[in-house]
Amino acid sequence: MTSPMLELTGVKKSFGGNHVIPGLDLTLKAHEVTALIGPNGAGKTTIFNLITGFLKPDEGTVVYKGQGLTGLTPENVFRKGMVRTFQEVRVFGGITVLENVLVGREHGFGSWRKTKENKQAAMETLALVGLDGKAHTEARDLSYAEQKFLSLARVLGSDAELLLLDEPTSGLDGRSLDVVTGLIPRLKEMNRTVLIIEHNLDVVRSIAERIVFLESGRVIATGTGDELFARQDLADIYFGGGTVQ
Template sequence: MPFLQVEGLCKSFGGLKAVNNVTFDVAEGQIIGLIGPNGSGKTTTLNLLTGFLKPTAGAVTFKGENIIGRPRSQMCPKGIARTFQIVKPFLGLTALENVMVGKVYGRDSAKSLKAAAEESREALTRVGLADKARMLAKDLTLMQRKRLELARALAAKPQLLLLDELMAGLNPKEADDACALIQQIRQSKITILMVEHIVKAICALSDRIVVLNMGEKIAEGTPDEIICNPQVIDVYLGRAHA
């Protein structure tokens, strides 16, 4: 039984088929990259997997349980956490409180608010925000907000983590830091499905890559297979890259 099984997933917005018959499996402990041109349905797929959108058709099975149609607020306690392409911090709360929400409401939640605060402090340290704990999220920079969002999702102790363009908007140095963070998360045996545009980063991190175009899966394989795949080069990577 695969850890996460996506079968024939479809989502139409009126006449537009944003995601069309997408099927793939994710094994436990893997990092799966999801790439494709703008509008190919990557974020829509993530939204379907986390209950933010209801699919038109298809099945999603997580640890043997069908999770389609469940309210989105039930996904995190089940072990699925996500980040957002445009970060969504709780602006008026402190960095510590941001992370505590994940600790208190996530899977295997903290026993008390005090325990949650202590564990959240550790989570902040792990992403390098230890000294920002008492700052309001609205006073953090973009990179710090991305780190915060990651810490918040990790605090919920997910088994499956969905990252939506964590590296978008970061400079090369920050993107390298983000890569290191993801490597570090892999150590803790969390399965990751990541949407990303930086091909170098996604090839370095992913075990396997799924390529979408116009809502359909056009390729799936190891990073080496994907960067040599002529169809992928045509629609996404471009000749210069190959």
């Protein structure tokens, strides 16, 4: 049996007396798209922070491709081969779209290299999200949707195998939503594994091979869309008494 891509075991995190993650086990298989869903405040972003070194677990272990990540800085976690996006848009406004992707590839201005190969790879990545025509535009001049695309291009432009995407479709609709939902299923062909936090359940249904349902920091259900969307108890939790459409 191949070892999992990512394995969280007994991970706990409290803020003061608030036990946000009271004990979490989570396993990701390579080349799978897993959606992490759950109500606001369930602890989804906190889990990303715990995986990527932005927060340190109080207890438990995070193991990536057989290597423990406990105690590593976000920079060193990135060097192991995983990268994340943030719930709020974070791009470097004062440099160009192309330069933003190059920074994502090299992770840090210090080692930022504008080699021909890097530039070509960055342009190919921009083409994936339809931003190649704006490569030389300053990122601050992009629309909100384009900045979301650029955030995605920055993580795709890195060589990271594991991509953690925190609500990449938030605030998007119509064609801009289609850009993201069309791209995510293709990432596994590019040797990527994806964990995506997503509130839009139509998106979840169309892209996720496996769904992890989180409530109050606990995994209360795991399965395919067909399995989970049929469950009224989960709909009640998700919508606070509503129903799945």
